[in-house]
Each structure stands twice: as C-alpha cells, then as structure tokens.
Amino acid sequence: MSVTHALTLIARGEDEIVITRTFNAPKQMVFDAHTKPELLRRWFGVRNGWTFVKCEVDLRAGGAYCYRWRQEAKGLDLQFRGVFREVTPPDGFVCTEIFEEPFHAGEAVNTYSFVEENGETTLTICTRYPSKEVRDMAAKSGMECGLEESYQNLDEVLQ
Amino acid sequence: MVMQSTSQLDATFAAIADPTRRAILARLAEGEASVNELAAPFAMSQPAISKHLKVLELAGLISRGRDAQRRPCRIEAQPLADASKWLEAYREFWEASFQNLDSLLDEMKTEKKVRNPK
Numbered sequence: 001m002s003v004t005h006a007l008t009l010i011a012r013g014e015d016e017i018v019i020t021r022t023f024n025a026p027k028q029m030v031f032d033a034h035t036k037p038e039l040l041r042r043w044f045g046v047r048n049g050w051t052f053v054k055c056e057v058d059l060r061a062g063g064a065y066c067y068r069w070r071q072e073a074k075g076l077d078l079q080f081r082g083v084f085r086e087v088t089p090p091d092g093f094v095c096t097e098i099f100e101e102p103f104h105a106g107e108a109v110n111t112y113s114f115v116e117e118n119g120e121t122t123l124t125i126c127t128r129y130p131s132k133e134v135r136d137m138a139a140k141s142g143m144e145c146g147l148e149e150s151y152q153n154l155d156e157v158l159q
Numbered sequence: 160m161v162m163q164s165t166s167q168l169d170a171t172f173a174a175i176a177d178p179t180r181r182a183i184l185a186r187l188a189e190g191e192a193s194v195n196e197l198a199a200p201f202a203m204s205q206p207a208i209s210k211h212l213k214v215l216e217l218a219g220l221i222s223r224g225r226d227a228q229r230r231p232c233r234i235e236a237q238p239l240a241d242a243s244k245w246l247e248a249y250r251e252f253w254e255a256s257f258q259n260l261d262s263l264l265d266e267m268k269t270e271k272k273v274r275n276p277k
Contacts, residue, residue, distance in 0.1 A: 017249075021257050023260065
C-alpha cells in the first residue's frame with residue numbers, strides 16, 4: 001500500500017516555520033513543479049474559487065518571482081513575491097518573501113530542499129521571519145511552548 | 160471528505176497574509192479603536208487603512224460599530240489571538256495545494272511513460 005504522505009508543519013525556535021511533505025515522484029519533477037509557472041499554476045494555492053492572476057518566475061540568483069491570486073466570490077486578493085538568493089536545481093533554492101507594506105522592515109527567507117529516496121521526494125520548506133512578532137502574527141500568547149504538531153490527513157490515508 | 164469552513168479559513172489566511180492587517184489586529188486585541196486611531200502608527204492614508212479594514216471585516220475578523228459618528232472597530236474571533244488558528248489556516252493552504260500537486264505529479268509521470276515506453 002502507498003505510504004501516508006502527511007504534511008508536517010511546526011513552529012521552530014522563535015522565528016521559523018518548517019513544513020515537510022513527501023511526494024511519490026522523482027526530485028526533478030517535484031522541483032520543476034515548484035519552479036515552472038505552467039506547472040505552478042495547476043496546483044499552488046488553487047482551490048475554493050482561487051485562481052491565478054499572475055505567476056512569474058525568473059529562476060536564477062537575483063531573479064524575481066511573483067504569485068497573485070484572486071477569489072472572485074469574496075473579492076479577495078492574495079500576493080506573494082520575492083527574489084531568489086540561490087538556485088540549485090534539482091536540490092533546492094532559497095528565496096525571500098517581501099512584505100508589501102512599509103510596516104515591517106525586512107523580509108522572510110524561504111529555504112526549499114528536495115531529497116529523493118526510493119523514487120520518493122521529501123520537500124522541506126523552512127521559512128524564517130524577521131522577528132518572533134511577525135512569525136506569531138497577532139498572537140499574544142506566542143510560541144514559547146515550542147509548539148510541534150504533525151497533522152495526518154485522513155483523506156490521504158483513506159484513499 | 161468535505162472540510163468545514165475551508166472558505167472561512169481562506170478568507171482568514173488572505174486577510175492575515177498582510178503585515179499591516181496583522182498589526183491592526185494586534186492593536187485591536189488590546190481594545191477597540193477608531194479608524195483614525197488605527198491609521199496613526201502607519202504612514203498611510205485613511206482610505207488605505209479603510210481598505211484593509213474592509214478585508215478584515217469581510218473575513219469576520221473585526222466588526223464595526225454602528226455609531227454613525229465614530230464607527231469603532233472591534234476584534235472578533237478571539238481565537239485569532241491564538242497563534243494556532245493562523246497556523247491552521249496556513250496549514251490548510253499548503254495541504255490543499257499539496258493534494259493538487261499529488262495529482263499533477265501522477266499526470267506528469269503518466270505523460271513521461273507515454274513518451275518513453277520501455
């Protein structure tokens with residue numbers, strides 16, 4: 001039977017969030033799916049009426065990316081953009097995530113790594129925020145407990 | 160399996176994916192405030208702040224008072240002050256995306272087999 005491919009999302013330390021997920025595909029394919037606009041448009045953030053308005057990737061150190069979605073029913077917009085710092089296909093890449101508003105100086109740094117074993121690829125995304133406050137959002141309680149949770153997606157187990 | 164209120168989590172995620180809106184929520188967590196009071200810390204015009212407030216209101220994260228003069232803003236959904244609520248919305252975003260990616264990767268592997276039959 002197929003392995004349970006559970007998404008793991010944890011808050012680590014004061015300013016990081018780490019996501020891991022395993023895919024039943026070779027590394028090059030998973031890397032391509034994360035870096036080619038024609039592939040990204042088919043899965044990233046796409047659901048519940050959200051559609052891509054813009055999906056641009058200039059995959060090189062110093063190159064920029066920009067994703068923009070719209071949800072028509074609620075008139076919601078969402079945008080992520082940033083710059084690549086390092087690109088090492090098909091093992092990984094590092095990019096920034098720029099905050100649009102002037103309120104927070106700095107930017108988040110995302111490190112993507114792709115590790116293949118037995119035809120499966122494990123993706124790790126480590127997002128480092130400029131401060132604990134930004135990482136914790138509007139939380140007053142914060143993450144001093146070092147929250148760590150793994151989520152099993154029942155859908156995948158039952159498939 | 161149908162997830163409950165995925166649309167609400169979508170709206171929550173979109174609303175708080177913006178640092179100015181997160182700062183507004185942090186301020187409102189301390190007590191209600193008028194639009195002018197909220198705009199004060201930012202180098203931002205009132206219409207710009209109002210645009211952010213509308214997104215937050217649409218997501219059900221704040222409510223606006225009916226007092227015609229003041230229309231104070233109040234934070235709703237106290238769970239938002241709990242960091243895990245944001246993580247839940249964030250996780251939903253990635254979980255749904257990765258499920259899509261599973262399907263896409265299956266298609267890509269099939270296409271590859273079709274192009275390179277052994």
